[in-house]
Amino acid sequence: MKHPRTLLFVCFMLLAVPAHAGKINVAAAADLKFAMEEIAAAFKSVNPGEVVDVIYGSSGKFQTQIRQGAPYDLYFSADIGFPRELAKQGFASSEVKPYALGRIVLWSASLDAAKMTMASLDDPKISRIAIANPKHAPYGKRAEEALRASGLWEKLEPKLVYGENIAHAAQFVQTGNAQLGIIALSLAVNPELAGRGGYWLIPDALHEPLEQGYIITKRAAGNPLAKRFADYMGSKPARAVMVKYGFVLPGENAGN
Amino acid sequence: MLLSGSDMQAIWLTVKLASIVTVILLLVGTPIAWWLVRTGSWWKGPVGAVVALPLILPPSVLGFYMLLAMGPAGPLGHLARALGVVPLPFTFWGLVLASVFYSLPFMVQPLQNAFEAIGDRPLEVAATLGASPLDAFFSVVLPLARPGFLTAGIMTFAHTVGEFGVVLMIGGNLPGVTRVVSVQIYDHVEALEYGQAHRLAAVMLIFAFLVLLALHAWRPDAKKG
Numbered sequence: 001m002k003h004p005r006t007l008l009f010v011c012f013m014l015l016a017v018p019a020h021a022g023k024i025n026v027a028a029a030a031d032l033k034f035a036m037e038e039i040a041a042a043f044k045s046v047n048p049g050e051v052v053d054v055i056y057g058s059s060g061k062f063q064t065q066i067r068q069g070a071p072y073d074l075y076f077s078a079d080i081g082f083p084r085e086l087a088k089q090g091f092a093s094s095e096v097k098p099y100a101l102g103r104i105v106l107w108s109a110s111l112d113a114a115k116m117t118m119a120s121l122d123d124p125k126i127s128r129i130a131i132a133n134p135k136h137a138p139y140g141k142r143a144e145e146a147l148r149a150s151g152l153w154e155k156l157e158p159k160l161v162y163g164e165n166i167a168h169a170a171q172f173v174q175t176g177n178a179q180l181g182i183i184a185l186s187l188a189v190n191p192e193l194a195g196r197g198g199y200w201l202i203p204d205a206l207h208e209p210l211e212q213g214y215i216i217t218k219r220a221a222g223n224p225l226a227k228r229f230a231d232y233m234g235s236k237p238a239r240a241v242m243v244k245y246g247f248v249l250p251g252e253n254a255g256n
Numbered sequence: 257m258l259l260s261g262s263d264m265q266a267i268w269l270t271v272k273l274a275s276i277v278t279v280i281l282l283l284v285g286t287p288i289a290w291w292l293v294r295t296g297s298w299w300k301g302p303v304g305a306v307v308a309l310p311l312i313l314p315p316s317v318l319g320f321y322m323l324l325a326m327g328p329a330g331p332l333g334h335l336a337r338a339l340g341v342v343p344l345p346f347t348f349w350g351l352v353l354a355s356v357f358y359s360l361p362f363m364v365q366p367l368q369n370a371f372e373a374i375g376d377r378p379l380e381v382a383a384t385l386g387a388s389p390l391d392a393f394f395s396v397v398l399p400l401a402r403p404g405f406l407t408a409g410i411m412t413f414a415h416t417v418g419e420f421g422v423v424l425m426i427g428g429n430l431p432g433v434t435r436v437v438s439v440q441i442y443d444h445v446e447a448l449e450y451g452q453a454h455r456l457a458a459v460m461l462i463f464a465f466l467v468l469l470a471l472h473a474w475r476p477d478a479k480k481g
Contacts, residue, residue, distance in 0.1 A: 060446045110328075128346060133429060136446040161346045161428030172428065176327045177345040 073220035080213030102210035114198025285363035315421025370404020
């Protein structure tokens with residue numbers, strides 16, 4: 001090695017962690033993509049120096065990973081059933097707390113979905129409809145329920161394509177590969193998506209509630225930062241962000 | 257029955273996909289490999305590099321580009337519409353197209369090695385005996401390169417079976433259409449169906465082991481050792 005000292009220095013830099021700051025990993029359901037980004041940024045601005053890393057993915061996968069010892073300190077699931085199960089099995093250090101109710105919408109990048117209803121889905125011009133995989137994604141399950149309740153499931157099933165999670169389903173629609181999708185309201189109201197055709201809120205009477213819940217994991221039992229972040233979720237600024245992204249908060253009425 | 261109906265469907269689909277991709281790549285990859293060996297053109301380097309790209313590129317890069325390219329606004333989407341072909345994303349033939357790109361180096365590189373090993377001499381002899389270049393290719397090169405074709409075919413087939421990232425990104429997870437074995441296993445794990453995941457994963461493990469064993473047995477220099 002020509003520059004052993006340089007190498008040593010690089011290794012040292014890689015190992016160096018800011019000594020003063022705490023660090024948490026937050027596993028968040030894909031529907032929180034935009035909302036959690038804002039909340040984490042706001043949290044960091046009032047807690048300078050603290051590190052909050054958010055990982056987005058499907059709720060079901062996170063549950064498996066946490067059971068296998070994944071280094072997540074908080075777990076925000078789109079389906080409160082997953083963290084409940086983890087808590088029952090001793091993987092939580094907090095109680096399971098509901099943090100929001102999710103809603104699903106019809107959304108399209110090329111058609112004006114704002115003028116649609118469930119009945120508009122039955123249209124020969126729409127050849128592909130994207131939903132999250134109902135087998136393991138909470139939003140996919142609710143999409144299936146809404147389609148079944150509207151009597152459209154049998155007819156539209158051949159047109160359905162399945163995203164790995166709700167953000168993946170939205171991506172199929174955004175790229176135009178599917179003309180329409182049933183996605184999370186929290187994604188549809190984001191400017192990036194809202195700029196591309198409107199959305200139509202699917203009546204929540206058509207599906208089971210999308211009750212979302214979080215836990216602090218067992219691993220973070222002694223981590224004060226994890227506790228502080230959880231508390232921050234209930235704070236006014238965080239709640240305002242959640243409302244902005246179309247979530248209905250516990251203890252508040254739905255907008256429609 | 258150890259495997260469910262949908263597992264069997266996924267296996268059959270995977271075998272179908274890998275077989276079709278292997279046949280297409282035999283037809284497409286052979287002339288590319290031959291050209292790469294024989295040419296003195298300046299293009300040899302860039303073309304060789306493009307062929308080898310999938311070896312280095314993460315499947316997410318290829319999947320991302322394919323998703324955009326195949327969409328209604330993408331070049332492949334335009335082409336497919338102009339030709340009156342069915343839309344490519346979320347279809348079996350879309351998967352075939354993506355897999356052809358993805359597995360290209362696994363066909364071309366073993367063939368290239370095999371062609372290179374033959375050298376100029378047999379071709380010169382064939383020419384002096386009055387064989388046309390095409391004739392020489394079919395009656396001299398192909399038989400001599402047989403082990404190379406075998407290796408290339410097995411590698412291509414196996415690599416297509418092992419595909420996951422690209423399929424997940426452009427497939428849409430449709431049973432019998434784009435839900436191949438690797439995606440089916442992923443779905444089982446996501447849905448916490450570990451028993452089913454185990455059984456299907458074991459099938460893949462045995463398959464992969466047998467492929468590597470076969471490659472070892474068929475390698476021309478294996479007998480020497």
